[in-house]
Amino acid sequence: MREVVIVAAKRTPVGKANKGALKHTRPENMAAPVIKALLEATGVKGEEIDDLVVGCAMPEAEQGMNISRIIALTAGLPDSVPAMTVNRFCSSGLETIAIAATRIMAGLNNIMIAGGVETMTMIPMGGNKILGNPELVGEHAMTAYCGMGNTAENVVERYGKEFNLTREDLDKFSLASHDKAIAAQKAGVFKDQLVPVPYTTWENGKKVTGVLTEDEGPRASNMEGMAKIPAAFRVKGGVVTAGSSSQMNDGAAFVMLMTAEEAKKRGLKIMAYFRDYQVAGVEPEVMGIGPAWAIPKVLEHYSKTSGKTVKLDDIGEYLLNEAFASQSLYCIRKLGIEGIADRINPNGGAIALGHPLGCTGAKLTTELMYDMQRKKTRYGIVSMCIGGGMGAAGLFELPQD
Secondary structure, eight states: OOOEEEEEEEEOOOEETTTSTTTTOOHHHHHHHHHHHHHHHHOOOGGGOOEEEEEOSSOSGGGTTTHHHHHHHHTTOOTTSOEEEEOBTBTHHHHHHHHHHHHHHTTSOSEEEEEEEEETTTSOTTOSOOOOOTTOOGGGTTGGGOOHHHHHHHHHHHHHHHHTOOHHHHHHHHHHHHHHHHHHHHHTTTGGGBOOEEEEEEETTEEEEEEEOSOSOOOOOOHHHHHTSOBSSOTTTOOOBGGGBOOBEEEEEEEEEEEHHHHHHHTOOOOEEEEEEEEEEOOGGGGGGTHHHHHHHHHHHHHHHHSOOOOGGGOSEEEEOOSBHHHHHHHHHHHTOGGGGGGBSTTOOHHHHOBOGGGHHHHHHHHHHHHHHHHTOSEEEEEEEETTTEEEEEEEEOOOO
């Protein structure tokens, strides 16, 4: 089976939904500059791309009509380049990378671009029309449609005592996310991975233009400030707040994949090898626990199929999407990796940097690529929980030669 590598990875700065710089920017206009940046960075011509695969959690309205194809045309890719939109909610952007990788592994394609896009400003969580199936019966009649905030509270209710998921711990975890993200921004950690995005908005009836160059989410706070934020989803007894939840955001991220042989032939630097991807199912009402099952699954599968034993302690960096502090802490403590906390979201997570749904998996992969290069980290994992009761995990390896 052919080895697949990532040779380029780029993302937009992440904007705040509804009030940030990208609130009036259509998804294709966020994504197109990133696609162009990948082509420019690699010297690969548009017509050499075998397929464009785009993840999107809410593919309707401005994100409808196979948004991947609209992005391809907006980015100036030739008409001959096909495009496909994929939806696995929060893992959509990682799912597309796995799809592209497996197709290249199988010899069906040679060079592909994969990633994700989401405007949570234009398309609300759940879409414009939420209509559940009234005939869904049995134990999942209600839980299949459980709101994300309620699933975060359910994790606390069910596992809080065993894993010490207190309000104070959640606030402390969330504050640390912001502190790490602010430090990373000041150190210029994200600089090389970001593609500036031109924007036009309207403020008080006046047209405002500019270029977004930095993630808008991170903000300074303290434990006193965090403690003042009210519970967002359960008025009585709730511990999950806006401060301990991921933000709603707009953004896009993409990577270019090809065989290791093709990369070497073109003289392109290999950022990382794609090694494995697995998805695990869990109960919908506690969907946030998904990574605690997906991460062991991907390590077990890769160890079995490759003949190399890779354990939790061998992972040099975990980028675990912080949908909520409650589910993040649960997963970290359930996996027993809290002792290597410096390897988990070292530059902050979605609580600080944002969670543009279908973009997030590709955004985290992009961040991981640059961190692995910078730190010479051999193995890295991208993982997240998924609405409806799932968790996903992707495993990447730095070249050793």
